[in-house]
Amino acid sequence: MVSEYYFDYRLIIRVLPLFITGLKMTVILSACGILVALPLGLFVGLGRVSKYRFFNLPASIFMQSMRNTPSLIKVYLVYFGLPYLGISFSAFICGVIVLSIHTGSFMAEIFRASIESVSIRQMEASRALGFGDWHAMRFIILPQAIARAIPALGNEIVQLIKNSSILAVISVEELTYSAIGVAEQTGATYEVFTVIGFIYLFVNLIASLIIEFFERKLRVVTV
Amino acid sequence: MLELLTNNLPYMLKATIATIYLSSGSICCGLLIATFFGVLSVYGARTVRVLIRAYVYYVRGVPELVLFFVVFYLIPLLGIQTSKFVAAFITLSVWTSSFMTEIIRGAILSIPKGQTEAARSLGFTSRKSAQHIILPQTVTRAIPPLINEFAKVIKTTSVASIIGVWELTYAAKEISEITYRPLEIYGVAAVVYFILSYLVFILGEKTARRFAYKA
Numbered sequence: 001m002v003s004e005y006y007f008d009y010r011l012i013i014r015v016l017p018l019f020i021t022g023l024k025m026t027v028i029l030s031a032c033g034i035l036v037a038l039p040l041g042l043f044v045g046l047g048r049v050s051k052y053r054f055f056n057l058p059a060s061i062f063m064q065s066m067r068n069t070p071s072l073i074k075v076y077l078v079y080f081g082l083p084y085l086g087i088s089f090s091a092f093i094c095g096v097i098v099l100s101i102h103t104g105s106f107m108a109e110i111f112r113a114s115i116e117s118v119s120i121r122q123m124e125a126s127r128a129l130g131f132g133d134w135h136a137m138r139f140i141i142l143p144q145a146i147a148r149a150i151p152a153l154g155n156e157i158v159q160l161i162k163n164s165s166i167l168a169v170i171s172v173e174e175l176t177y178s179a180i181g182v183a184e185q186t187g188a189t190y191e192v193f194t195v196i197g198f199i200y201l202f203v204n205l206i207a208s209l210i211i212e213f214f215e216r217k218l219r220v221v222t223v
Numbered sequence: 224m225l226e227l228l229t230n231n232l233p234y235m236l237k238a239t240i241a242t243i244y245l246s247s248g249s250i251c252c253g254l255l256i257a258t259f260f261g262v263l264s265v266y267g268a269r270t271v272r273v274l275i276r277a278y279v280y281y282v283r284g285v286p287e288l289v290l291f292f293v294v295f296y297l298i299p300l301l302g303i304q305t306s307k308f309v310a311a312f313i314t315l316s317v318w319t320s321s322f323m324t325e326i327i328r329g330a331i332l333s334i335p336k337g338q339t340e341a342a343r344s345l346g347f348t349s350r351k352s353a354q355h356i357i358l359p360q361t362v363t364r365a366i367p368p369l370i371n372e373f374a375k376v377i378k379t380t381s382v383a384s385i386i387g388v389w390e391l392t393y394a395a396k397e398i399s400e401i402t403y404r405p406l407e408i409y410g411v412a413a414v415v416y417f418i419l420s421y422l423v424f425i426l427g428e429k430t431a432r433r434f435a436y437k438a
Binding site: 076077085189197200 | 248280281284285286287288289290292293296297300374378379380381382384385395396398404405406409410412413416417420421
């Protein structure tokens with residue numbers, strides 16, 4: 001038995017401005033998250049390949065503990081837990097923190113793998129030519145490693161954009177939050193969430209196009 | 224602090240078991256769907272392949288939370304009455320099956336084409352060459368990424384708490400709202416998730432070693 005139901009597209013047109021405000025927030029939130037996550041991931045990744053225990057150990061602990069806990073729990077911990085220690089953030093800042101540490105931990109592993117994928121001979125050659133450890137890493141290894149990391153980083157960026165939806169639970173006014181609001185007021189839950197799904201698909205499509213552009217631009221021609 | 228933990232630990236333990244049920248159920252179901260879809264997306268008819276690609280692209284491109292809402296409201300529209308737990312189970316199975324389909328498709332495609340050609344020239348039919356030559360090898364290659372996927376499912380069950388499924392995150396929320404000790408309670412929940420996810424990796428590595436073939 002299928003209940004009487006039809007897709008109410010006029011409602012969607014009416015609430016579209018609301019979705020666009022939400023979409024703006026989602027884009028700003030994800031952009032901030034990515035901007036923090038990329039350097040964070042790079043530093044933790046560099047820490048993981050470091051031979052000094054002083055860098056290696058904290059980086060490993062950070063990476064393992066952040067990768068293996070759900071982002072929702074981290075949102076609750078930062079937003080509801082930290083104020084008890086006297087540290088409190090606005091919902092937006094809290095969102096950026098959680099998104100960036102969650103994605104940053106995954107990116108760290110990607111950076112580590114791509115640094116290790118650059119042949120050890122290159123490091124040896126540049127050391128023989130008189131580069132210091134850090135200079136060899138900075139000018140020889142990293143440019144190649146980053147070019148190799150980009151496709152995998154792109155996956156993580158798409159993941160971050162999708163992950164931003166759970167910040168609706170701490171009332172960051174992003175796309176999913178506006179969708180939940182509209183759905184509760186109009187009762188047209190199915191329409192609203194289907195359309196929201198396609199908006200996310202669209203955003204992710206644009207994100208992957210941008211990443212592909214960088215991938216082509218930074219491609220290293222290897223002999 | 225200690226009293227808080229001893230008072231609430233049994234409740235959280237029960238919730239952990241709910242989380243384990245939910246995640247293991249949807250891992251099994253998702254893997255079952257993904258095996259069919261993964262094989263079909265390589266060997267199936269053209270229409271089937273296109274349909275599976277569309278399914279994978281949609282489910283992979285949509286946030287988990289939105290997918291939860293879609294499935295949660297879609298099921299009653301089809302005239303079926305289910306509990307929230309079953310709805311969450313269906314959502315997670317659908318969600319993870321899309322990622323696993325891609326993994327299995329990738330594993331099948333990673334086997335060199337020469338093997339199929341060799342099998343065909345030795346007189347295997349295309350079905351037999353897939354069944355006896357290609358697919359047994361994909362198992363080894365698919366296991367490591369699948370284990371990542373299993374761990375991801377465990378973490379994603381926490382999102383189900385937003386639509387009101389009673390599992391670990393939901394229980395932690397309940398307790399922290401009663402006791403006003405969110406830091407400790409969510410901390411414990413995070414540790415439990417960490418242990419579960421880590422256990423999957425350890426078990427996974429053992430399985431991977433068992434399935435690895437000796438050359």
